[in-house]
Amino acid sequence: MRHYDLVVLGTGSGNMLLSEEFADLRTAIVEPGRFGGTCLNRGCIPSKMFVLTADAVEDARAAKRLGVHAGVDTVDWKAVRDRVFNRIDPIHESGLEYRRRSGVDVYTEEGRFVAPKVLQVGAERITADTFVVAIGSRPVVPDIPGLDTVPYHTSDTIMRIDEVPPSLVVLGGGFIAAEFSHVFSAFGADVTIVQRGPRLLMAEDEQVSARFTELAALRHRVLLDATTTSVARHGDGVAVTVELPDGGEQVIEAAMLLVSVGRRPNTDRLDATAGGLELDEHGHILADSAYRTSVPGVWALGDVVNHFQLKHMANAESRVVQHNVLHPEDVRTLTNTVAPHAVFTSPQIASVGLTEQAARRRGTDFLVSVRDYSDTAYGWALEDTTSFAKVLADPADRTILGAHIIGPQAATLIQPLIQAMSLGLTVDQVARDVLYIHPALTEVVEQALLAL
Structure with a gap:
């Protein structure tokens, strides 16, 4: 049984933990997949590279509103991929x-706890004074009758396909569904989104969610309040049976199926409970504000x-x-x-802090301001008629x-608002004590703040 200072x-x-300060320690890394984790290999980075290409396609097609008559001959999927x-x-x-050259032992098989601070990795068993668990999450595969009998993709696999399908059914209405629907629609696929809720991007502010749903329905076939009841093969593709809100059923035939209904932590693969780690009802490891778990070390x-x-x-x-x-x-x-996020779909969405519905649910007093891009000079240049910025503030302390x-x-536009929230600045400080470049698009943020 090998013993380490840190695993x-x-x-x-x-992987970011192991700085030069750890050079004198005996360390090991356990990684059964690819270095870089989800973000680098099958998540945020490659997906945004596809999104950028999709944006270029959409911009070319939409340029006629600016008097530029352009088009897209073809999209070379394989070249993009x-x-x-x-x-x-x-x-x-x-x-x-690099890690092996620097003296770190790298285990490329999956690790499972067999006791607190005792890990089985393949045929070996290792222990350590300190463990850091950062094994990420994976796509949820729902229990839908017939799903295990048909070929389908998740975000883990769809970016590596050989060609754009003529048609695609997307199960789910969250971040991943929104981004890939944008990508494949721009590249020529006929996209159908099946969403269980009444709107897409339900976690967003309701006003944003409603606007995005309205715009998405202009590009895709969007089925809301719809439940997928079964999936079956149909030729080389799939047939998805959907129960509609009126109780009726509809069968959607498509060349490809993307399942994007959420993600789950990988604690089950780790046998976290065997390692003494306490979990919440969703399978996440319970930790305090310093990220210590229920097991010391x-x-x-x-x-x-x-x-x-x-x-x-x-x-x-x-x-x-690391510290x-x-x-x-x-x-x-x-x-x-403050935990900001963005959805790189079309149109792009960014959010931080309370939504209006969350503030109402909590009984939090607030002031709200909404400013359209079209109220700014740069919005005129864009010929934009659907975009807006929305800011909520505390009427007492004005944060x-x-x-x-x-x-x-x-x-990008939301970043000064993130900084203001993080630093505890008031609306007045951010609106009046800062100069905003005219006629940059940031004026939409300035105007929303001044209105507050």
Whole structure:
């Protein structure tokens, strides 16, 4: 039985831990998949490279509103795909070799706890003074009759297909469904979205969610309040039977099926409970604000411990855990509880803090301001008629409670509002004490703040 000072499980944000400060420790990494984790290999990075291409296609087709008569002859899917993965795939081998050259033992089989701080990896059993669990999450595969009898894709696999299907059924209405529906629609697929709820992107502010649903329905076939009751083969594709809100059924035939109904933490694959780790009802590891688990000397970070499933959150947690492992007598916590996110679909969406419906549900007093892109000079240049920025503020202390933007460059436009929330600045400070470039699109943020 080999013993280590530190064992890190997972090479997404967990791989960021091993800085030069750990050089004198005997360390090991356990990674049965590819170095870089979900984000690099099958998540945020490759998907956004596809999204950028889809945006270029959509911009070309929409240019006629600006007086530019352009079009798209073809989209070379294989060239796009290979550009993405020819850049990403070599990182696995280089990461693996780098760690081994630097004296870190790398185990490439799956690890499972057999007792607290005792890990079975293949035929070997290892122990350590300190474990960091950062094994991430994976797509949920729902229990739908017939699903196990048909070929289907999840976000793990769909980016590596050989050609764009003529038609695609997407089960789910969240981030992943929205982004891939945009990509494949732009590339020529006839997309049908099957969503159990009354709107797409239900976690967003209701006003944003409603606007996105309205716009998505102009590009895709969108079935709302619909339940998938069964799936069957249909030729080389699939037939998806859907129960509609009126009680009727509809069969949707398509060349390909994408299942994107959520993600689950990988704690079951780890036998976390055998390792003494306490879990919540969703399977996430319970940890305190310093990311200590129920087992002394075992820390956890990323998708396996939080519900955000955001790479930037996992990276911030990794920095905190890195300090705490090195300085257990002086632990830090992630003091910034503001967790922004973006959905890179069309139109782009970004959000931080309370939604209006959450504020009402909590009984939180708030002021709200909504400003259309079309109220700004740059919005005129874009000929934009559907995008807006929305800001909620506390009427007593005048700090920002939440911000929600739908439209071009939303993920960039929201950043000053994130900073204001993180630093505790008031609406007045951010609106009046800062100069906003005219006629930049950031004026939509300025105008929303001034209205408050």
